[in-house]
Amino acid sequence: MLKIFSIFFFTFISSTPACEVVGPAKIVYSTASNQSSGLRSLSFKACSEDQIKSIHSSLSDFEGVLRGRTLEAEIPGSKISIPKPIEIKSLSSLVNEKIELPKGWKLIEAQVVGSQQKNLNLQKNSIVTIECQSCNNTGVKNLKLEAYDPISARKDVTWIKASVAVKTEVLSATSALPINHKGLSPSSVKKATIYSISPEAYFTNQSQLVFYKLNKGMKQGQPIKFTDLSALNLVRPGQPVRINMNSGVIKLNGSATPMRAGRLGEVIQLKTINSKKIIIGRITNFNEVEVEL
Numbered sequence: 366m367l368k369i370f371s372i373f374f375f376t377f378i379s380s381t382p383a384c385e386v387v388g389p390a391k392i393v394y395s396t397a398s399n400q401s402s403g404l405r406s407l408s409f410k411a412c413s414e415d416q417i418k419s420i421h422s423s424l425s426d427f428e429g430v431l432r433g434r435t436l437e438a439e440i441p442g443s444k445i446s447i448p449k450p451i452e453i454k455s456l457s458s459l460v461n462e463k464i465e466l467p468k469g470w471k472l473i474e475a476q477v478v479g480s481q482q483k484n485l486n487l488q489k490n491s492i493v494t495i496e497c498q499s500c501n502n503t504g505v506k507n508l509k510l511e512a513y514d515p516i517s518a519r520k521d522v523t524w525i526k527a528s529v530a531v532k533t534e535v536l537s538a539t540s541a542l543p544i545n546h547k548g549l550s551p552s553s554v555k556k557a558t559i560y561s562i563s564p565e566a567y568f569t570n571q572s573q574l575v576f577y578k579l580n581k582g583m584k585q586g587q588p589i590k591f592t593d594l595s596a597l598n599l600v601r602p603g604q605p606v607r608i609n610m611n612s613g614v615i616k617l618n619g620s621a622t623p624m625r626a627g628r629l630g631e632v633i634q635l636k637t638i639n640s641k642k643i644i645i646g647r648i649t650n651f652n653e654v655e656v657e658l
Contacts, residue, residue, distance in 0.1 A: 383446040384412035390489035395456040395476040403484035463495040475527035503562045530560035535567045535588035542583040548575035576629045596628040612658035
């Protein structure tokens with residue numbers, strides 16, 4: 366009797382239909398929120414509410430070709446069928462595949478414009494071409510995407526906004542940094558790489574951070590721009606400073622009094638302490654000025 370029951374139970378389990386997921390051949394999304402809305406184009410058959418929620422959760426950051434075994438691995442104990450593979454990718458990935466840019470350049474922040482529909486659902490046989498008339502320089506660009514279906518001979522045109530950015534080495538905060546009237550410690554930042562449309566906007570000289578203070582709070586991981594910093598006064602009027610005199614062959618040291626406050630790299634007038642002679646020098650450090658003889 367036990368053997369008969371076991372056979373019956375196995376047969377019953379085996380005959381339980383798998384959760385079936387059907388969707389377009391390719392879902393292209395522009396942002397994380399648009400990816401969630403794009404997943405609504407998936408349809409489910411014989412799937413429980415819990416399975417559907419688990420599938421959506423598993424695909425929240427998924428990019429690649431979706432097959433049944435992919436979801437079964439993500440949701441242990443589930444039997445999931447996807448009759449036809451579904452490719453899920455970001456719009457930025459798609460445009461970078463289709464447009465050739467110089468080494469170290471990349472299209473970022475790609476979004477569909479001129480339509481309430483922020484995702485693209487493409488057919489398996491769709492031939493996709495993308496045109497960009499001015500992608501030879503950085504900045505925000507308008508791209509024309511054409512999707513041609515050779516079976517139906519239908520051509521759909523979608524306009525995309527994206528930014529051409531350059532690979533940029535920056536200094537990012539290792540932790541949250543408050544506004545401080547003192548110079549920044551080089552250990553408070555680390556080198557990182559981002560893609561930016563204006564690489565010249567970022568401060569990159571780690572050793573010179575001590576000569577600058579923050580004029581705004583920084584979040585952990587936030588790249589530091591020139592506009593986030595204010596230069597410190599390294600010398601003050603009436604306060605003696607060390608002067609390093611350099612003739613190219615002979616180097617001498619002495620003292621002088623600045624005529625005004627100054628920051629790194631500024632050229633100021635100084636009065637020598639003994640002779641009261643006016644000389645000109647460039648500020649190189651705290652209370653240090655270099656004078657060329």
